[in-house]
Amino acid sequence: METTPVSEDCCVKVAVHVRPLIVDEKLQGCNDCVTVSPGKPQVQIGTHSFTFDHVYGSTTGSPASSMFDECIVPLVNGLFQGYNATVLAYGQTGSGKTYTMGTGFEDGCHIGITPQVMNALFNKIDSLKHQIQFQLHVSFIEILKEEVHDLLDPTSPNKSDTASTGKVHVSGKPPIQIRESSNGVITLAGSTEVSVTTLKEIEACLEQGSLSRATGSTNMNNQSSLSHAIFTITLEQMPITGDGSTNDVMNEEYLCAKLHLVDLAGSERAKRRVHINKGLLALGNVISALGDEKKRKEGNHVPYRDSKLTRLLQDSLGGNSRTVMIACISLADINAEETLNTLKYANRARNIQNKPVVNRDPMSNEMLKMRQQLQYLQAELCARGGSDEVQVLKERIAWLEATNEDLCQKLHEYRKKCNITEQCEIDSRNFDEETAKEWEHKLLQNTMDKELHELNRRLEEKESKMKLFGGDTVALKQHFGKKIQELEDEKRAVQQERDRLLAEIENLSAGSEGQKQRVQDIHAQKLMSLEAQILDFKRKQENQVQVLKLKHKSDEATKRLQDEIQFIKAQKVQLQHRIKQEAEQFRQWKASREKELLQLRKEGRRNEYERHKLQAINQRQKMVLQRKTEEAAMATKRLKELLEARKSSARDNTGMLLQTNEKALQRWLEHELEVMVNVHEVRFEYESQSQVRAAMAEELAVLKNRFARASSITLNARMTRIASLENMLSISSDSLIAMASQLSEAEERERSLTNRGRWNQLRSMGDAKNLLQYMFNSLGDTRCQLWEKDMEIKEMKEQLKELVSLLRQSELQREDVENELKLREQAVAIALATSPNSLEHISDDMNGLLSPMSVPVRKQLKYCPGIVNVPVRELVPFIDQTRKMVPLSQLPMKKLVAIGRTGNGKLWRWKRWHNKWHVQYKWKWQKPWRLSEWIRHSEENIIKAKPRSRSFSY
Numbered sequence: 001m002e003t004t005p006v007s008e009d010c011c012v013k014v015a016v017h018v019r020p021l022i023v024d025e026k027l028q029g030c031n032d033c034v035t036v037s038p039g040k041p042q043v044q045i046g047t048h049s050f051t052f053d054h055v056y057g058s059t060t061g062s063p064a065s066s067m068f069d070e071c072i073v074p075l076v077n078g079l080f081q082g083y084n085a086t087v088l089a090y091g092q093t094g095s096g097k098t099y100t101m102g103t104g105f106e107d108g109c110h111i112g113i114t115p116q117v118m119n120a121l122f123n124k125i126d127s128l129k130h131q132i133q134f135q136l137h138v139s140f141i142e143i144l145k146e147e148v149h150d151l152l153d154p155t156s157p158n159k160s161d162t163a164s165t166g167k168v169h170v171s172g173k174p175p176i177q178i179r180e181s182s183n184g185v186i187t188l189a190g191s192t193e194v195s196v197t198t199l200k201e202i203e204a205c206l207e208q209g210s211l212s213r214a215t216g217s218t219n220m221n222n223q224s225s226l227s228h229a230i231f232t233i234t235l236e237q238m239p240i241t242g243d244g245s246t247n248d249v250m251n252e253e254y255l256c257a258k259l260h261l262v263d264l265a266g267s268e269r270a271k272r273r274v275h276i277n278k279g280l281l282a283l284g285n286v287i288s289a290l291g292d293e294k295k296r297k298e299g300n301h302v303p304y305r306d307s308k309l310t311r312l313l314q315d316s317l318g319g320n321s322r323t324v325m326i327a328c329i330s331l332a333d334i335n336a337e338e339t340l341n342t343l344k345y346a347n348r349a350r351n352i353q354n355k356p357v358v359n360r361d362p363m364s365n366e367m368l369k370m371r372q373q374l375q376y377l378q379a380e381l382c383a384r385g386g387s388d389e390v391q392v393l394k395e396r397i398a399w400l401e402a403t404n405e406d407l408c409q410k411l412h413e414y415r416k417k418c419n420i421t422e423q424c425e426i427d428s429r430n431f432d433e434e435t436a437k438e439w440e441h442k443l444l445q446n447t448m449d450k451e452l453h454e455l456n457r458r459l460e461e462k463e464s465k466m467k468l469f470g471g472d473t474v475a476l477k478q479h480f481g482k483k484i485q486e487l488e489d490e491k492r493a494v495q496q497e498r499d500r501l502l503a504e505i506e507n508l509s510a511g512s513e514g515q516k517q518r519v520q521d522i523h524a525q526k527l528m529s530l531e532a533q534i535l536d537f538k539r540k541q542e543n544q545v546q547v548l549k550l551k552h553k554s555d556e557a558t559k560r561l562q563d564e565i566q567f568i569k570a571q572k573v574q575l576q577h578r579i580k581q582e583a584e585q586f587r588q589w590k591a592s593r594e595k596e597l598l599q600l601r602k603e604g605r606r607n608e609y610e611r612h613k614l615q616a617i618n619q620r621q622k623m624v625l626q627r628k629t630e631e632a633a634m635a636t637k638r639l640k641e642l643l644e645a646r647k648s649s650a651r652d653n654t655g656m657l658l659q660t661n662e663k664a665l666q667r668w669l670e671h672e673l674e675v676m677v678n679v680h681e682v683r684f685e686y687e688s689q690s691q692v693r694a695a696m697a698e699e700l701a702v703l704k705n706r707f708a709r710a711s712s713i714t715l716n717a718r719m720t721r722i723a724s725l726e727n728m729l730s731i732s733s734d735s736l737i738a739m740a741s742q743l744s745e746a747e748e749r750e751r752s753l754t755n756r757g758r759w760n761q762l763r764s765m766g767d768a769k770n771l772l773q774y775m776f777n778s779l780g781d782t783r784c785q786l787w788e789k790d791m792e793i794k795e796m797k798e799q800l801k802e803l804v805s806l807l808r809q810s811e812l813q814r815e816d817v818e819n820e821l822k823l824r825e826q827a828v829a830i831a832l833a834t835s836p837n838s839l840e841h842i843s844d845d846m847n848g849l850l851s852p853m854s855v856p857v858r859k860q861l862k863y864c865p866g867i868v869n870v871p872v873r874e875l876v877p878f879i880d881q882t883r884k885m886v887p888l889s890q891l892p893m894k895k896l897v898a899i900g901r902t903g904n905g906k907l908w909r910w911k912r913w914h915n916k917w918h919v920q921y922k923w924k925w926q927k928p929w930r931l932s933e934w935i936r937h938s939e940e941n942i943i944k945a946k947p948r949s950r951s952f953s954y
């Protein structure tokens with residue numbers, strides 16, 4: 001098989017895939033550290049700016065969905081023309097390589113490049129199967145620690161076995177050998193090549209391989225980030241002749257092309273992981289070596305590890321294939337350094353020139369070349385036709401995405417505001433509730449008062465009516481009865497008078513006519529007046545009867561009125577009861593509310609205290625962070641200066657190096673060492689800043705977590721803390737990005753020095769010897785200083801040990817003394833309660849126990865700073881000269897009783913501290929003991945003191 005080079009070399013295409021912040025990073029409060037220029041394949045990080053072939057992801061980059069069409073489809077099409085192709089995913093761990101490549105293919109998930117490639121391949125094969133016969137093979141290998149493993153090894157346990165046993169897969173096969181043929185071609189001996197005819201079969205291979213990789217990774221501590229995975233698809237094609245057979249004899253247009261889909265190991269700081277990741281180092285070397293192609297052409301020597309593995313990877317990158325590198329990066333500021341490194345590598349990879357070749361029979365070369373040219377021209381034509389429209393659409397998308405981002409930002413701010421307002425509402429809700437309750441109570445009381453007032457008014461009205469009606473109704477009745485009776489009597493008397501007169505008139509017949517007539521007239525007159533009287537009486541009587549009837553009616557009305565009055569009175573009682581009840585309820589509510597308020601006020605005070613405390617913490621942390629950031633900035637600035645000084649001195653002239661003298665070489669060495677130390681310092685600052693940042697982010701996540709909102713911290717305090725943390729995170733973020741930038745520069749410089757040779761400027765053996773002597777001297781000095789420091793540290797450790805043991809002893813002793821004191825106090829209390837005379841026995845038991853003199857003297861520290869070890873003279877103001885040290889056992893019992901508790905309720909006790917005895921006082925209710933007096937003691941006191949009844953054990 002011959003290969004035909006295409007007319008032009010083509011560079012490795014580099015597409016950057018920006019991964020959005022994942023949940024974990026959001027929880028950590030990460031910020032974006034990368035910006036993508038809208039509509040341009042440009043990426044900015046810190047002060048660095050890079051241009052690539054494509055940039056996908058982020059809000060302003062091209063949508064990731066177009067990556068396949070723009071970058072991979074041309075490679076797939078190239079396969080059918082016989083061009084090898086390679087797609088590499090490069091980037092730090094977790095930056096999305098597996099996601100992008102889709103080599104983590106599981107459960108039929110079709111995200112990523114590999115599944116899409118498989119789909120596109122089979123679609124194309126389907127459309128061409130009547131003209132061309134195809135054969136497809138796949139292999140899937142993993143490169144780990146310079147060993148190549150076969151992920152499609154048929155002897156490995158199947159998926160269900162692995163899942164059920166959970167055991168580490170140990171393949172029956174040894175790792176695959178990397179071989180170099182006599183013509184220098186690197187091959188893998190014995191990797192499994194599976195022949196596939198359907199989409200399902202190829203998918204199964206990908207799934208099996210991914211599963212083997214994942215299983216190994218789970219069982220062997222996340223190896224996926226340490227290993228490269230290469231999924232290779234080999235496409236063989238042979239045209240079908242008119243009679244339906246393949247053109248075997250002529251082999252005219254037999255083509256064979258390979259597509260390597262490479263998911264590289266995590267790129268982070270390859271140097272540090274050299275022992276585990278030589279493969280990546282090799283790749284790094286390949287990239288830098290090939291990336292320095294121009295320099296190589298200019299005559300600079302570009303050494304790189306010429307291992308077979310390097311060559312294998314080099315074949316993928318700088319060989320005869322069309323190569324697309326997807327450089328995966330994370331937006332998160334915590335990954336700034338690695339992101340910058342990835343971008344630098346990726347930028348360098350763009351310089352790699354490949355020579356894609358078609359693997360086919362030379363006979364058909366010319367014909368196909370022409371066909372290809374035609375196709376190319378056609379494609380060109382098509383592309384030109386649509387390019388304006390595409391450009392317009394792209395611009396529109398960019399504009400829409402920018403607008404969207406703007407709106408998202410506004411929404412975020414609005415939500416923030418809403419959050420604050422919501423909290424204010426909650427605060428005022430309590431107040432509102434209270435006011436509403438009081439208002440409701442007042443309203444109810446008012447209504448009930450009005451009701452009562454109305455009842456009273458009605459009652460009064462009824463009662464006054466009642467008065468009107470009734471007065472004394474019985475008396476009235478009697479009065480009328482009597483009146484009627486009197487009228488009756490009078491009527492009767494008048495009737496009797498009339499009867500008597502009538503009788504007299506009849507009797508008059510015996511008398512003279514004249515006399516009779518006169519008497520008759522008189523009697524007639526009398527009779528008339530009597531008749532008139534009788535009539536009058538009758539009328540009066542009738543009137544009286546009428547009045548009596550009325551009276552009866554009024555009695556009924558009175559009765560009704562009385563009932564009404566009773567009813568109103570009952571209502572009034574009920575209402576009064578209700579008013580009382582309601583007032584009592586309100587009073588109780590008010591009391592509990594006041595209690596609550598008191599509590600709240602207490603809490604408020606606590607909150608206020610907490611707020612102050614938090615403010616202080618915030619302030620302090622901010623200051624610490626500021627100091628740390630300033631230190632970091634200083635170190636970073638210094639590093640920058642050093643690196644720049646070196647660059648300019650290197651640029652200035654190499655001539656100066658030629659005339660190097662001893663002093664210049666020494667200065668150079670000092671500078672190199674300073675750079676090294678400075679890099680170390682910046683890295684140290686970077687790592688400690690990262691830790692601080694992580695801790696702050698964690699706290700922020702906890703504070704923002706809605707489940708934690710019911711915590712003891714108040715809303716305001718939480719908001720303040722969140723704001724402060726966000727502020728500090730942003731400061732920290734900027735500082736990290738600045739440091740990452742310089743570290744990346746330093747690393748690059750270091751790599752270039754390693755490649756070019758650090759010692760190239762030593763021109764003679766004399767130079768070397770001089771420099772070696774200088775180095776020997778300065779190393780000697782440094783070692784001596786180190787030895788001195790070591791001694792100092794040792795001595796300080798000894799002192800610390802002594803202090804710790806003393807502390808332990810004194811704590812034990814304190815406990816012991818306290819226990820004994822307690823026992824004594826109990827005994828004294830019991831004795832006092834039973835009989836005062838029994839105190840004497842107790843006094844005997846107290847011998848020496850509480851005496852400070854009975855405790856052995858502690859060893860005096862050699863170097864012990866502080867007040868305790870100052871000369872006694874200086875302690876005079878503290879010492880009560882009048883107080884004499886008397887062993888407690890020699891004190892009379894009455895005094896002894898008074899010892900523990902003074903008359904005014906003060907308590908006191910002995911306390912041994914730093915080889916001195918002290919008296920401590922406190923009020924009975926006070927928590928801590930206060931040291932208020934220093935008591936002197938001397939060796940003689942100790943000797944004089946009685947032996948202790950029991951010894952302390954330390």
Ligand SMILES: Nc1ncnc2c1ncn2[C@@H]1O[C@H](COP(=O)(O)OP(=O)(O)OP(=O)(O)O)[C@@H](O)[C@H]1O
Binds near residue numbers: 096
């Ligand atoms: N473009 C993306 N959009 C959304 N999520 C992504 C994207 N890229 C990666 N992720 C998510 O980020 C996480 C890490 O991605 P992935 O495992 O692909 O990283 P990696 O670079 O392959 O890591 P490693 O080197 O450890 O294998 C995964 O949870 C993945 O789903």
